[in-house]
Amino acid sequence: MALKLKGVLYKYFEEDLGNKSPSLLKYNPIHKKIPVLVHNGKPILESLVILEYIDETWQGYPLLPKDPRERAMARFWAKFIDEMCLKSIWKASWSDEKERVKAVRETSELLQFLDKELEQKRFFGGETIGFLDIVANIIGFWLGALEEASGVELWTRQKFPNLSNWANEFVSSSIIKESLPPRDKLAAHLRNRYGSAEVSK
Numbered sequence: 001m002a003l004k005l006k007g008v009l010y011k012y013f014e015e016d017l018g019n020k021s022p023s024l025l026k027y028n029p030i031h032k033k034i035p036v037l038v039h040n041g042k043p044i045l046e047s048l049v050i051l052e053y054i055d056e057t058w059q060g061y062p063l064l065p066k067d068p069r070e071r072a073m074a075r076f077w078a079k080f081i082d083e084m085c086l087k088s089i090w091k092a093s094w095s096d097e098k099e100r101v102k103a104v105r106e107t108s109e110l111l112q113f114l115d116k117e118l119e120q121k122r123f124f125g126g127e128t129i130g131f132l133d134i135v136a137n138i139i140g141f142w143l144g145a146l147e148e149a150s151g152v153e154l155w156t157r158q159k160f161p162n163l164s165n166w167a168n169e170f171v172s173s174s175i176i177k178e179s180l181p182p183r184d185k186l187a188a189h190l191r192n193r194y195g196s197a198e199v200s201k
Helices: 002-006 022-027 047-057 068-094 097-117 131-135 137-150 161-172 174-179 183-194
Strands: 036-039 042-045
Touching: 002 047, 002 174, 022 036, 036 047, 042 047, 047 068, 047 131, 068 097, 068 131, 068 137, 097 161, 131 137, 137 161, 137 183, 161 174
Parallel strands: none
Antiparallel strands: 036 042
């Protein structure tokens, strides 16, 4: 998404994480995970680091705000999503029932913070898609597929009206759409890999 927003040409390679390629093991021997950005033959690892590298390396469309405080806050919320929301969403989707009920409640509390952050905003940074919107893709797009695959409801428009408006606008952007996998295939993949479970409501 970031490379498309910047207008940077790139080659995309998919990885089978059940059968990791020699390239992945070469470029990320420590974590052996994706994503990996290879630029001028050298790898950049970890999603948030890659996004900042892209923003600093290529001019044009800015991903992070220019204002230092706004930039710091974007990094804060990115870390909040990456470390707290993602962990809670995953637990809510795939834990045993006792832990799942607690995680569903925790996820709701965390999403409320993001919903409030989006009050009177089109995107997290204002009027255009930026760094934090890309990080929040786990909520804007993946969360619906996770709900479908696991059978656990984590998100309703009534509870999170600002997040819902943002997600609709985000995934409707032509550049974002081009970068997303088909939702039905993503949900089927998650269901096949992790199974599904019903939670008492």
